[in-house]
Amino acid sequence: MLQTERLRIAIQKSGRLHENSIELLNRCGIKFHFSKNALLLHAENLPIDILLVRDDDIPTLVMDDICDLGIVGENILLEKKLYKLNNGDNPNFTIVNKLDSSRCRLAIAVPEDREFIDVSSLQGLRIATSYPNLLQQFLDEQQINAEILNISGSVEIAPRLGMADAICDLVSTGRTLEENNLTEVYTLIQSQAVLIQTNKKLKDNKEKIKSLLLQRVLGVLKAKESKYIMFHAPKKSLNDLKSLLPGFETPTIMPLEGIQDRVAVHVVSTEGVFWETVEKLKQAGANSILVLPIEKMMN
Numbered sequence: 623m624l625q626t627e628r629l630r631i632a633i634q635k636s637g638r639l640h641e642n643s644i645e646l647l648n649r650c651g652i653k654f655h656f657s658k659n660a661l662l663l664h665a666e667n668l669p670i671d672i673l674l675v676r677d678d679d680i681p682t683l684v685m686d687d688i689c690d691l692g693i694v695g696e697n698i699l700l701e702k703k704l705y706k707l708n709n710g711d712n713p714n715f716t717i718v719n720k721l722d723s724s725r726c727r728l729a730i731a732v733p734e735d736r737e738f739i740d741v742s743s744l745q746g747l748r749i750a751t752s753y754p755n756l757l758q759q760f761l762d763e764q765q766i767n768a769e770i771l772n773i774s775g776s777v778e779i780a781p782r783l784g785m786a787d788a789i790c791d792l793v794s795t796g797r798t799l800e801e802n803n804l805t806e807v808y809t810l811i812q813s814q815a816v817l818i819q820t821n822k823k824l825k826d827n828k829e830k831i832k833s834l835l836l837q838r839v840l841g842v843l844k845a846k847e848s849k850y851i852m853f854h855a856p857k858k859s860l861n862d863l864k865s866l867l868p869g870f871e872t873p874t875i876m877p878l879e880g881i882q883d884r885v886a887v888h889v890v891s892t893e894g895v896f897w898e899t900v901e902k903l904k905q906a907g908a909n910s911i912l913v914l915p916i917e918k919m920m921n
């Protein structure tokens with residue numbers, strides 16, 4: 623098969639997005655041998671190649687049609703999109719799906735001893751960030767005049783070094799800010815990993831393989847949220863039990879050998895199942911309750 627006919631997916635080579643991206647592709651049934659130093663992995667069972675790159679390069683690779691799909695954080699994606707727009711370019715991509723992983727937020731933080739009343743307290747400050755376009759857009763919206771210091775790493779130490787008065791950086795647990803005596807004061811964006819695709823029309827065979835893969839991705843994401851629940855219950859309590867199951871599909875009800883007044887109930891929940899739900903089912907007369915993960919789903 624010609625190289626150009628293989629679907630090409632860009633994922634992070636190493637870092638916080640890497641493991642989840644590999645896991646998603648594996649769960650979609652793409653078989654490949656991962657080797658640490660490889661830059662391109664050839665799938666063995668499907669015409670798909672996986673390009674391993676820095677996360678910063680993924681939006682451009684997809685927007686410039688070098689790759690057909692990519693997995694990247696919204697933080698990087700929105701920054702690159704804005705960079706393109708600010709430079710008169712067309713950011714040519716679509717978000718196919720949010721992947722509910724690598725969650726973080728882009729936030730402004732100031733040293734603990736600096737007074738912050740509201741965003742106008744940023745007026746005239748020097749703010750260090752690796753997200754100059756998103757920060758500038760925010761400052762413009764808020765009509766704040768502040769200086770942006772664009773640095774590519776270790777943004778959180780900039781105030782201690784006297785390089786900046788505040789920072790605008792990614793936060794997840796908040797531990798890094800705490801360790802650097804910084805207080806989070808404003809969230810610009812919430813971010814998670816997303817699957818993106820080029821807007822370019824693909825050749826028929828490539829389009830087919832892309833549709834197949836996207837359907838599998840949806841199946842994996844749906845299965846991740848869903849649970850298969852089995853329990854035994856008195857026939858007379860079935861209506862009460864059903865009302866305890868929001869987000870559940872129509873249950874399958876089966877007789878129990880030699881028992882007249884109880885049945886077995888099997889049902890798929892498309893939402894998470896909490897202990898509280900299981901406890902309520904028990905109180906309403908259910909027993910032998912099993913909650914199982916679902917690996918794949920297709921409607």
Ligand code: PRT
Nearest residue numbers: 637638639676677695724725726792793794795796797798
């Ligand atoms: O080498 P490459 O360029 O590919 O990787 P990278 O070093 O630029 O990125 P990497 O692997 O650190 O992060 C990849 C993506 O993970 C980011 O673009 C985000 O979408 C997502 N993500 C989720 C995070 C975090 N959480 C995160 N906490 N990215 C970075 N951080 C950093 C943050 O910059 C800060 O230094 O972790 C620190 C804060 O973490 P807490 O938990 O102390 O608040």
Ligand code: ZN
Nearest residue numbers: 676677678679
């Ligand atoms: Zn990066």
